[in-house]
Amino acid sequence: MPEVSGLSQAPTHVAIIMDGNGRWANARGLHRTQGHAAGEPALFDVVHGALEMGIEWLTVYTFSTENWSRDEYEVSFLMEFNVDLLERRRDELNELGVRVIFMGDLDDPRIPPVLLDRIRDAEELTADNTKMSMVFAFNYGGRREIVDAVRSIVEDGVDSDAVDEGLIRQHLYIPDMPDPELVIRTSGEQRTSNYLLWEAAYSEYVVTEVLWPDFDRYELARCVEEYQARERRFGGAVDASLGDSSG
Secondary structure, eight states, rough: OOOOOTTOOOEEEEEEEOHHHHHHHHHOOHHHHHHHHHHHHHHHHHHHHHHHHHHOOOEEEEEETTTGGSOHHHHHHHHHHHHHHHHHHHHHHHHHHHHEESSSTTTTTTHHHHHHHHHHHHHHHHOOOOOOOEEEEEOOHHHHHHHHHHHHHHHTTTOOOEEEOOHHHHOOOOOOOOOOOEEEEOOOOOOOOOOOOOTTTOOOOESSSOGGOOOOHHHHHHHHHHHHHHOOEEEEEEEOOOTOOOO
């Protein structure tokens, strides 16, 4: 079992697709929503592990723009669950020195007002924290983010000759967020699922068969070790510094 602390050159930014809650529940004869609930302890164990490793940014995929098409009961549960989670865990994250940021379309009228209030409360409470930035990709889609960035540029009246990668980055949801060096997907699936399409262009992907409720800080450390053993390339030479996410 890999050590959580003391890993050399931990990536600055790790992004996770938390997959497998439904399968975990089905295998135990439970409702899918119970799988989502079981994923909460895994998430916070990972938060503690990331802090021990010195990871500065942790982004988790909590609800995609496509998830609205799920069963109405499951969607309603997820909305209420996020309210409850923020109410119960906000102070813990603050005490850990974690800055909470939500990334996605928060203007969507389908999002309950009480959830928006809890999101704003958590972001305001933790705004000055510097130990780690934790990004919740909520009502998020990578294609939607790029479309929104292009729309914003058009609305600003920018000449087409002035549009480059730097300008598009400035109009992404979180312009100062570094690209993830490592993207982890649990449950063995090998899809990007419309996640961080711009930011993860040169990320290393590690897929683990572990279902999300069974994921923990030690599996996180194993994934980081697998990442560290790779030679990163950006369309050219090997990157000798695993922490460098520039193109």
